[in-house]
Amino acid sequence: MKPVNAVITKIVDETPTTRTFFFDTSFESIPGQFVMVWVRGVDEIPMALSYENAITVQKVGPATTALFELEECDSFGIRGPFGNGFELRSEHILLVAGGVGAAPLAPFAEKASLSDIAVTTLLGAKTKGELLFSERFEAAGKLLVATDDGTEGKHGYVTQLLAGIKNYSQIYCCGPEIMMKRVLDMVVPANAQFSLHRYIKCGLGVCGACCIDGLRVCKDGPVFSGDILKMSDFGVYRRDECGRQVKL
Amino acid sequence: MKPVNAVITKIVDETPTTRTFFFDTSFESIPGQFVMVWVRGVDEIPMALSYENAITVQKVGPATTALFELEECDSFGIRGPFGNGFELRSEHILLVAGGVGAAPLAPFAEKASLSDIAVTTLLGAKTKGELLFSERFEAAGKLLVATDDGTEGKHGYVTQLLAGIKNYSQIYCCGPEIMMKRVLDMVVPANAQFSLHRYIKCGLGVCGACCIDGLRVCKDGPVFSGDILKMSDFGVYRRDECGRQVKL
Amino acid sequence: MLSLTLAGLELRNPIMLAAGIMGTTGESLKRIAESGAGAVVTKSVGIEPKAGHSNPSMIEVDCGYLNAMGLPNPSYKNFQDEIDEAKKGGVPVIASIFGGCSLDFSEIAGALQADAFELNVSCPHAHGYGAEIGTDPDIVEDVTRAVKSSTKVPVWVKLTPNVTDIKSIGLAAQRGGADAVVAINTIRGMAIDIESGYPILGNKFGGLSGRAIKPVAIKCVYDLYDVLDIPVIGVGGISDWKDAIEFIMAGARAVEIGSAVGNNINIFSEISSCMEAFLEEKEWTLDEIYGMAHEV
Amino acid sequence: MLSLTLAGLELRNPIMLAAGIMGTTGESLKRIAESGAGAVVTKSVGIEPKAGHSNPSMIEVDCGYLNAMGLPNPSYKNFQDEIDEAKKGGVPVIASIFGGCSLDFSEIAGALQADAFELNVSCPHAHGYGAEIGTDPDIVEDVTRAVKSSTKVPVWVKLTPNVTDIKSIGLAAQRGGADAVVAINTIRGMAIDIESGYPILGNKFGGLSGRAIKPVAIKCVYDLYDVLDIPVIGVGGISDWKDAIEFIMAGARAVEIGSAVGNNINIFSEISSCMEAFLEEKEWTLDEIYGMAHEV
């Protein structure tokens, strides 16, 4: 499909670096699936759906900066949803979100809680103000927080919270790859799902730019079971736009 | 759609000039619709479906002659069905068939009789041996016959039988255009449907080669209500392959 | 609000019938005019009557059609009556003409009365005609000039996409005095029956039309708009109003519709009214979206 | 029963992965090899690392895709490891390479170890590369000759359909010593966002691939088969086994699949097994259907 026009209906400042853009079209999607957001004249970038009609964007470079310049009634192009999304299973699930990695996990927490599944979330960020969607996670179940600078919750990494948690049967993780790698090393791989970040070019499963160990993040992923990632490049290196290996 | 391969399963000699070719594919169609029969390496020509899995061909020129050279297990290409077909209405219907014009009317007679509609058929041909599908018409209702040479039934044209028939409310006609024109002049136009013959090139309603008075025989037809034909070139001239007007 | 002046012709809307579609008889052209087209282009007519290639002459393929009609036409000598009948539809009638050399073209253009001429130097499956001429800039320029000097009405040149550089052909037409170019004719293509190995078309190969070719046509229009001073008329794969808008944004002053007419004879009025609604909603005019893709 | 020798390479089947599809990493190439492809062609690699055009770089259109990746690649200097990894898939690995002149091409071919080279002189949206070279027969001949003298493995030349006469380019490749030609690369195309007037692709235009282009590719293969002595490899719009058969009947000794891999990573084994079943039912061999459309 070609991009559809999404007109911004509301902009919410979530954190100093993160904004949610609500728009006038809804996408039926499985949390964890992503859309390609076309900032006309600039770039097209992958974004998780943080609501059925919104994306939550962290400002990091040219395209996200251009997004931040948009106002209500402005528009961008969207195509998707793409990819597989998180597979909901088990009675008691644990979410581990780092930074803007909370974006796909918040709607997932809500979906799970609607199905009467017990949800525990470990939410990490650099600092208190950067904690994303804490109310949503709290409303959906139990929330534990960690900040790098100790301004809220545990002082340290979100992975440090993980050690104390028992009693979950499936874990869902999204955040910086280094953090996800640490999580993978701490859990039973088959019981964990990770949403990966790779450079997405076509988004259609054709070009292969996003491949990790032969698997396409845009089509076979972005969510992969931990046991698949165990034997891969995961946490070791990524590929740059040219396809070169880059150490993480 | 592209032509499908139709393998000949049975060949029936109907008259000295007419043969029915049964094949291994069936077409769901409304009687009066036609298919394009591709005799590979020769030509592709329009043919009515005389059964859901057969065409009945009169040998008149290169393509039909090539068809007559085919044997069981040989094949040709078929695409279709195309066009609109006869619209079945009324309690008591009258069919007027001239020559190979009986091909689309025979399955129509059978369809009507299955719906408990009273069917009277006027069947005409040059000579007794050329009367096509008389058993099928007889089985479906009442049959009256005319031959040009008087070898069977009325000596003369099928239109001469028409004068004596009353009590029908819709008439269905297929045969040489001159004969159909004569029928049209004898009946209430809105109560009659005629299956026209024009040179069919694309068969898809695009090229316009088959147009009569702006109507496409291949798409808007081949069956037209008499009141539409009243104000047209019908019975006056046809178009040759070049699109030139040719007096009938 | 869709009316425009196109190279001297007043059109009530920019949605026209393409050459070779229901264009052999005056009545069929009239029918299309009455169904809402802004103008109608006739079947291409030549010097002598031609029966065209043998059937199959048109087949459906994925997302489009292949055709090799072979320019069947009654010759221009039998065609004035058809044009006159078509005129009763109340919109401009453009005569599409073809020939083997500039003399053929000027003989025909000199003899026929029409509101404009469209020179078919682009049919991909006519031996000695069409694209066999239209791939050579010098011949295109020469043919255009010859027709221009034998008629007073506007002359459009219809281009083939089957060239390395369509811009050079468009420029040649412009040098020859063309009032507009039309892009594109069909793209060379072929289909084979795997049951038998036979090429399906009677002529073995033909031209691809329909939705499949739209992106190619859009690119041709976009490129021609960049280099030409005369208007570009877009054609190729239009099947709804969005396609028509896309062509106009690419730089088409008006568009023609071919293949899509087969399944939707009301396409002209449908596109016009949807296009009007779109422009209204966006508060844009036809002029504003014309060539818009070049400005963003 | 599908195995063949293609210009010196032994293939277990004639269904190969096309260049630019899951071809940047050794593991992805290996995955395709393991999924049943007869051989795999890598992403085109050049002299220096390239990031490619900005996104959107590929979009879906009616019956196909438009892409303008812009030849992103890690450069040949970072590519031998990928090829070596790909080789573990157990089928021939063909390195697709591109450059701005014959020196570039021979530098790369001289440095890489692969089972064959495919010269990309046909990408329609790379400035200074691809089709900007591949439309000129002299350059194609020159580049081919240069590569031939810097490597011992077979050299295939991949052709662009965006030319007036693809046969002349194929003949140039043959004169230069090519062991096979590959036809076709994508067709120039473009799409515009009517909501904004923006060309959708980051590069504004790109190349059309997928089912839309199959008839065009079939015609190119058919024409090349007619004039060349070296084998033709067919590519363009193959999405099922019937398409593959059609290409082979048109004159392709083998085929490559690009776009269709996206939605069906098992397409190679699916096509192979259906093709075998078809040949068995028809009591035909691969050799018998090869070029069949020319004989009927």
Ligand SMILES: Cc1cc2nc3c(=O)[nH]c(=O)nc-3n(C[C@H](O)[C@H](O)[C@H](O)COP(=O)(O)OP(=O)(O)OC[C@H]3O[C@@H](n4cnc5c(N)ncnc54)[C@H](O)[C@@H]3O)c2cc1C
């Ligand atoms: C499946 C998926 C879901 C994502 N969801 C979100 C989300 O919900 N919220 C959010 O803020 N971010 C999300 N991202 C990350 C987001 O796509 C990047 O932050 C964004 O592309 C940066 O673009 P830029 O031009 O602003 O920055 P750049 O300066 O261009 O890049 C900054 C970083 O983003 C990466 N990046 C740039 N372009 C792409 C691309 N086409 N594909 C992948 N990565 C790219 C770069 O590699 C670099 O690491 C997601 C990424 C993926 C793969």
Ligand SMILES: Cc1cc2nc3c(=O)[nH]c(=O)nc-3n(C[C@H](O)[C@H](O)[C@H](O)COP(=O)(O)OP(=O)(O)OC[C@H]3O[C@@H](n4cnc5c(N)ncnc54)[C@H](O)[C@@H]3O)c2cc1C
């Ligand atoms: C809707 C329709 C249904 C038909 N159904 C039957 C049928 O059931 N049985 C039957 O025997 N015949 C039928 N015909 C007529 C049949 O198509 C012609 O007899 C056949 O095309 C002759 O081809 P030829 O090469 O043998 O003869 P030719 O010598 O080529 O032509 C003989 C006559 O057939 C006409 N003809 C040739 N090609 C075509 C064409 N492409 N389209 C239309 N007419 C053509 C010629 O104009 C000429 O009048 C039908 C025609 C139409 C339009």
Ligand SMILES: Cc1cc2nc3c(=O)[nH]c(=O)nc-3n(C[C@H](O)[C@H](O)[C@H](O)COP(=O)(O)O)c2cc1C
């Ligand atoms: C059946 C058919 C006949 C055509 N005949 C002509 C013709 O006579 N002259 C001409 O210039 N173009 C002819 N064309 C080309 C069309 O005018 C048009 O350029 C092409 O089909 C692309 O438009 P479309 O995709 O809307 O069909 C013909 C096309 C078709 C499908």
Ligand SMILES: Cc1cc2nc3c(=O)[nH]c(=O)nc-3n(C[C@H](O)[C@H](O)[C@H](O)COP(=O)(O)O)c2cc1C
């Ligand atoms: C995303 C994408 C990237 C491509 N990259 C290359 C490339 O690097 N080199 C090349 O020669 N062809 C490239 N091609 C062209 C394909 O190899 C193939 O020729 C074309 O897509 C037609 O085949 P298809 O219809 O099966 O996709 C690319 C095509 C696509 C869709």
Ligand code: FES
């Ligand atoms: S980005 Fe192209 S395959 Fe994933």
Ligand code: FES
């Ligand atoms: S035969 Fe072409 S429109 Fe009827």
